[in-house]
Amino acid sequence: MDLFASPPQTLIEDADGGVRYWPAFAAPAEADAWFAALQRQAAWKSERRKMYDRVVDVPRLLAAYRTAALPDGLPLGEIFARVRAAVPAPYNAVGLNLYRDGADSVAMHNDKLHTIVPGHPITLLSLGDSRRMLIRAKGGDRRRIAVELAHGSLLSMSHASQLTHEHGIPKTARPVGARMSIVFRVRPEAHAASP
Numbered sequence: 556m557d558l559f560a561s562p563p564q565t566l567i568e569d570a571d572g573g574v575r576y577w578p579a580f581a582a583p584a585e586a587d588a589w590f591a592a593l594q595r596q597a598a599w600k601s602e603r604r605k606m607y608d609r610v611v612d613v614p615r616l617l618a619a620y621r622t623a624a625l626p627d628g629l630p631l632g633e634i635f636a637r638v639r640a641a642v643p644a645p646y647n648a649v650g651l652n653l654y655r656d657g658a659d660s661v662a663m664h665n666d667k668l669h670t671i672v673p674g675h676p677i678t679l680l681s682l683g684d685s686r687r688m689l690i691r692a693k694g695g696d697r698r699r700i701a702v703e704l705a706h707g708s709l710l711s712m713s714h715a716s717q718l719t720h721e722h723g724i725p726k727t728a729r730p731v732g733a734r735m736s737i738v739f740r741v742r743p744e745a746h747a748a749s750p
């Protein structure tokens with residue numbers, strides 16, 4: 556079966572591509588190999604960020620590369636080619652998030668607008684244990700959409716959806732192992748190496 560060709564689920568519709576989800580984008584064995592290589596060899600960093608008047612640990616590990624300078628020995632070139640074929644865009648940045656366990660998370664947010672170029676999607680591959688992403692409109696119907704981001708799945712969010720919706724990965728008390736996301740973006744040149 557050609558999983559690659561299976562149609563996505565549309566989670567949100569808008570004139571810019573909406574938010575679409577492909578549950579079985581990568582074959583399980585391929586996703587296993589990508590996860591193992593990236594967990595072992597990506598340049599993971601723990602970051603600290605200013606939150607109001609405090610500096611706090613970002614509750615996940617991060618790595619970032621320019622797509623024009625992907626390191627050898629990691630499967631990022633192969634992943635990039637597959638993602639770009641499914642959701643074409645002139646991606647120039649890839650950010651990786653590693654959620655070590657259920658205590659790691661990302662708060663509800665939209666991706667910072669000055670760090671993404673209008674008109675282009677944000678497209679992310681999930682590897683490892685599945686984690687739930689919540690998506691919620693900023694105004695109007697505030698009911699949350701939940702999507703369980705499966706091993707080997709792909710999610711693409713339009714630029715327009717960053718204006719209308721927030722997304723996040725809440726902490727979970729479920730005993731979960733590591734999960735990572737590999738997030739492709741079109742960034743202004745000044746931000747192309749940012750996570």
Ligand SMILES: O=C(O)CCC(=O)C(=O)O
Nearest residue numbers: 652661666679724736738
């Ligand atoms: O890990 C994910 O699936 C989402 C990450 C995210 O929202 C971000 O890096 O901006």
Ligand SMILES: [Fe+2]
Nearest residue numbers: 664665666722
């Ligand atoms: Fe995000």
